[in-house]
Amino acid sequence: MALETLPWDPTEYLKTAEDVREYLEAAFEEGDPALIAAALGDVARARGMTEIAREAGISREAMYKAFRPEGNPTPETLARVIRALGLKLTVRAA
Numbered sequence: 001m002a003l004e005t006l007p008w009d010p011t012e013y014l015k016t017a018e019d020v021r022e023y024l025e026a027a028f029e030e031g032d033p034a035l036i037a038a039a040l041g042d043v044a045r046a047r048g049m050t051e052i053a054r055e056a057g058i059s060r061e062a063m064y065k066a067f068r069p070e071g072n073p074t075p076e077t078l079a080r081v082i083r084a085l086g087l088k089l090t091v092r093a094a
Helices: 017-030 033-047 049-056 060-066 075-084
Strands: none
Touching: 017 033, 033 049, 033 060, 033 075, 049 060, 049 075, 060 075
16 A cells, blocks of 8 residues: 655645744754745745745745755845844844
8 A cells, every 4th residue: 555645835834923933933943044944935935925025125036046945045135034024033042
């Protein structure tokens, strides 16, 4: 009997501000820059990539490129997208 797998899309589960906070918090706790960028991309897709790109002043295509698994968003792009998502990064002791 073959095992059936289905694609999992995290954007389907990022419905509330609390969902988003917990998702991003988990990504930041892992400390992997690629995972953090991918998680921010997931949140942007869940909120509407076109709208977030417009608010961030970045083209939609550049957003998809920066936040794909092998993407490498610049600190400026990260800051703009985080602000466009209505989020704020804070630092605390480990």
